[in-house]
Amino acid sequence: DVKVTQSSRYLVKRTGEKVFLECVQDMDHENMFWYRQDPGLGLRLIYFSYDVKMKEKGDIPEGYSVSREKKERFSLILESASTNQTSMYLCASSPGQGRNQPQHFGDGTRLSIL
C-alpha cells in the first residue's frame, strides 16, 4: 500500500512566521502535489513536482513556495504566514508512468494562523 505521511496533523503558527509543511511518500512516485482544502471550495492545487528539483505552479501558488530535494520528500513553505492561509493542507503523490495515475493522499495538516 502507498503511504503518504505528513509530518503534523495540527499546527498553530503566528502571522508573519515562516512555516514548513513536510510530506514523505514511500512508493518511489515521480509526482507529488500540495493542495489546500476549504469548505465549499473543494481541493485547490498549490504546487506540484514531477521530478526532483522540479516544480510547477498550480492554481493558487501566491504566498507559497515548495522544495523537492529528494524524490520521496516534498515540502510546502509559507514564506510569511497570513490568517487567510488558515486551512487544511493535503499532500499527494502519484506514479509518473502509465495513463492511470491516481493520486494517493496523506491525512492532511490542519494549519491555523493566529
Next chain:
Amino acid sequence: GEDVEQSLFLSVREGDSSVINCTYTDSSSTYLYWYKQEPGAGLQLLTYIFSNMDMKQDQRLTVLLNKKDKHLSLRIADTQTGDSAIYFCAESPRVGGYNKLIFGAGTRLAVHP
C-alpha cells in the same frame, strides 16, 4: 476549460442506495476517479473508471459513465452509517506529459437510521 461539478449534500436512509452525481468538462480525461474523505482525514481512493467503459462494479459500488454527456455517477448499495463522508469525483486531463486531477467540491453524504 476544466470544471467538475457535484451537488453539495445528499441524505439517505440506512439500507437504501445512494447515488452521487458528477459532471465534468474535459473529454481528454482517460480515467475518472472517486475519492472518499472521512472526518479529519485525507482522501482515500475508492474506485476509478477508464473512459472507454460505461460501467464498473466493485462490491457495493457501481460507477456509471456517460461520456457523451460527460456525466459520472457513484452508486452505493445498502448504504451504511460508515459510508457517511464527503465524496469527490475527479477528472484527469492530460497537461503536458503528465496527468493532473481536477476535483469537484465534494458531496457530503449523510446516512440516517
